Amino acid sequence: MTTKSPPISQSIAHHLEQLILDGSLAPDQKFPSERQLSTKLGVSRSIIREALHELQGRGVVETRHGQGSFVAKIISTPEDNSPLLQLFFGHSRTLYDLFEVRAQLEGQAANLAAQRANEKDQYVITKAFNAMEVANPLTNASLDHAFHQAIVEASHNPVLVHTLSSLKKLILHSVQASVVNLSHREIFKQQIDKHHRQIYHAVISRQSEWAQKAAIAHVQHVSESLRQIEKDEQSIIRAAIEED
CATH class of the missing domain: 1.20.120.530 (GntR ligand-binding domain-like)
Incomplete structure (x- = not known):
């Protein structure tokens, strides 16, 4: 029985997670643009968009309107009145x-x-x-x-x-x-x-x-x-x- 390969977007999502895990992308750091990631990783922008959307759904990435995608603060920072x-x-x-x-x-x-x-x-x-x-x-x-x-x-x-x-x-x-x-x-x-x-x-x-x-x-x-x-x-x- 042949094992089906995961979609390319999942592989890209896994790669981006590895960058977060090894500290190459720090909490609250902005991701490169979709165009830059597309060029660097050799895939289409739509694939990059799918990968980021998947990571966003898992709470690893947050998208800020008009600013781009950022590494989420997985461990929250205390509020000023905490x-x-x-x-x-x-x-x-x-x-x-x-x-x-x-x-x-x-x-x-x-x-x-x-x-x-x-x-x-x-x-x-x-x-x-x-x-x-x-x-x-x-x-x-x-x-x-x-x-x-x-x-x-x-x-x-x-x-x-x-x-x-x-x-x-x-x-x-x-x-x-x-x-x-x-x-x-x-x-x-x-x-x-x-x-x-x-x-x-x-x-x-x-x-x-x-x-x-x-x-x-x-x-x-x-x-x-x-x-x-x-x-x-x-x-x-x-x-x-x-x-x-």
């Missing part, structure tokens, strides 16, 4: 709980990025690092986050990418807390800058264990520094992030 965000601003320990999670997940992401980053990933990481290096240290929270996010995406682990993407707002707030409380204190800023350089060079030079240790040390240093300031001064600044 209980978790309210806890973040209402209880001091939630910030440090987040740092504990960040240390482990970002450490693993740095380890994997050092092993798996391709040429494009390394370019994006380098560009993000250079932008962060030359920015005003008191206003570079978004650039700081972009550097760490570039490393996460270079891990090519979709579960890790989607998990940290779901924490984006909380992570942005934690980065902002770091920037506004530590960047104007030279001793803390020097150590943070040193950690960033270590993470960058370890990932680019493919030294995975060093990358993991540097990423963990960085997050733990920020957490311990904020704890000390909060203990000495009774409070820290927890400014909200305005998203672009």
Whole structure:
């Protein structure tokens, strides 16, 4: 009995899912246009349209009117009024709980990025690092986050990418807390800058264990520094992030 081959559109849908699974297409990232996908994959635009429609039906892709198709946020991001965000601003320990999670997940992401980053990933990481290096240290929270996010995406682990993407707002707030409380204190800023350089060079030079240790040390240093300031001064600044 001959096994019937699946329709071409299903094969294309499977291929696009693989790009999402290996992190080549990140959450909320826009797909290339139907014309670009058609040319790249060597099939008609109608086949591409069918494949995207199939993925949309499975909740993997979302189509935005007038904008195109995007990778769906498989793990949802907390809303501004979510209980978790309210806890973040209402209880001091939630910030440090987040740092504990960040240390482990970002450490693993740095380890994997050092092993798996391709040429494009390394370019994006380098560009993000250079932008962060030359920015005003008191206003570079978004650039700081972009550097760490570039490393996460270079891990090519979709579960890790989607998990940290779901924490984006909380992570942005934690980065902002770091920037506004530590960047104007030279001793803390020097150590943070040193950690960033270590993470960058370890990932680019493919030294995975060093990358993991540097990423963990960085997050733990920020957490311990904020704890000390909060203990000495009774409070820290927890400014909200305005998203672009």
